[in-house]
Amino acid sequence: MSLTKIACVGEGSLRGGGFQTKPKEQVLKSIVLRGYADAAVDLIEAYEAVSSAELFAPVREHLPSRPVQVLDIGAGTGRDAAWFAAQSHRVLAVEPVDALRNAGMARHWCSRLSWIKDTLPELSQTLALGAKFDLIVLSAVWHHLDRDEREAAFPVLRLLASDGGKVVMSLRHGPGVQSRPVYPVRASDTEALATRSGFAKLGETHTPSAQKHNQTSGVTWTWLVFQAA
Ligand SMILES: C[S@@+](CC[C@H](N)C(=O)[O-])C[C@H]1O[C@@H](n2cnc3c(N)ncnc32)[C@H](O)[C@@H]1O
Numbered sequence: 001m002s003l004t005k006i007a008c009v010g011e012g013s014l015r016g017g018g019f020q021t022k023p024k025e026q027v028l029k030s031i032v033l034r035g036y037a038d039a040a041v042d043l044i045e046a047y048e049a050v051s052s053a054e055l056f057a058p059v060r061e062h063l064p065s066r067p068v069q070v071l072d073i074g075a076g077t078g079r080d081a082a083w084f085a086a087q088s089h090r091v092l093a094v095e096p097v098d099a100l101r102n103a104g105m106a107r108h109w110c111s112r113l114s115w116i117k118d119t120l121p122e123l124s125q126t127l128a129l130g131a132k133f134d135l136i137v138l139s140a141v142w143h144h145l146d147r148d149e150r151e152a153a154f155p156v157l158r159l160l161a162s163d164g165g166k167v168v169m170s171l172r173h174g175p176g177v178q179s180r181p182v183y184p185v186r187a188s189d190t191e192a193l194a195t196r197s198g199f200a201k202l203g204e205t206h207t208p209s210a211q212k213h214n215q216t217s218g219v220t221w222t223w224l225v226f227q228a229a
Helices: 027-038 038-048 057-062 079-087 100-106 124-128 147-160 187-196 212-216
Strands: 068-071 089-095 113-116 133-138 161-173 199-208 220-228
Touching: 027 038, 027 100, 038 100, 038 199, 057 161, 057 199, 057 220, 068 079, 079 089, 079 100, 079 113, 079 133, 100 113, 124 147, 133 147, 147 187, 147 199, 161 187, 161 199, 187 199, 187 220
Parallel strands: 068 089, 068 133, 089 113, 133 161
Antiparallel strands: 161 220, 199 220
16 A cells, blocks of 8 residues: 655654553453554545544634644544644644554654554553643544543543643444444543543534444534643
8 A cells, every 4th residue: 555645734854753552451452453453454544534624623613723732642544633733733643553653654744743652541651751732632532442441541631631731532422343342422421530530621512423434324423622620
């Protein structure tokens, strides 16, 4: 497969990172990540075909207008991470699946975009950097975590968020792909977990799926925006 390199505005050099994550212990988490690895060749093109501007339209009013530090967790091919980097933000893209992360690093070429191999809910490699982020994005990731993992993830997100920093996340409702298991998720449960970790809800929007085949199978999304107190 040939990959087109896409440079973000005003950039010329590829910057990429490589951090080794610890072995995955949880079987279901491994199944999800294996599912993404096995389907990566098809997913890469499908993910890159989505317009980040259209995807984030439901939460546009909550996105930063001045350059900030952005963390994109479960970044896939880095489509959105590169979109944020092209808007002058400094972006760290977190992606545990080698095939997706490597494709993203090869395709998106920008000195404001770095990559790290890491996994929710621990995000131990990311935490070890000691950085704070003004915007944390979790697009189409949360449904892969079970309740315990979601509960464990929010305190970690709070540690990674700057005071006043925002978390923008999309929750998937509807059937998933068997090889990449999903768990049911409710906005109200998610808000309760967020509140316990020191976030306040700023917004909630419901949308149809951006992808045609998901529209057909009845997948819908809830976008939630939280702010760290
Ligand atoms: C549906 S894809 C979304 C990718 C990208 N955010 C987008 O919107 O195109 C889900 C992504 O979450 C990642 N992922 C799944 N489980 C994860 C976990 N426990 N920690 C971090 N990332 C995870 C997958 O590797 C995959 O890249």
